[in-house]
Amino acid sequence: QFAAAGCPVQYHHFKYAQFLRPGDVHVHFFGTATLSFADGVRTQPGDRFEISQAEFGKPLVNGLAPSEPVFQPGGIGKL
Numbered sequence: 001q002f003a004a005a006g007c008p009v010q011y012h013h014f015k016y017a018q019f020l021r022p023g024d025v026h027v028h029f030f031g032t033a034t035l036s037f038a039d040g041v042r043t044q045p046g047d048r049f050e051i052s053q054a055e056f057g058k059p060l061v062n063g064l065a066p067s068e069p070v071f072q073p074g075g076i077g078k079l
Helices: 009-014 032-038
Strands: 048-051 060-063
16 A cells, blocks of 8 residues: 555665564554654654553563664665
8 A cells, every 4th residue: 555655665664773683573653653743742862662552461662762774765685
């Protein structure tokens, strides 16, 4: 659906090294970035995000820190 609309989903969600670790599972909330931005929500280094679902046990807590992209859009290679 996103690819058909010309949206480069792969680049935006897999350009950082922390998303390129085999065996990891990542949760992405599509659409929240623009809604939060419109409401004045701004993130900054040191912020913590928590996701919880009783069936999964302990909540997942991640901190926010700056990082650099590990490849450019359109690049293809082996992981």
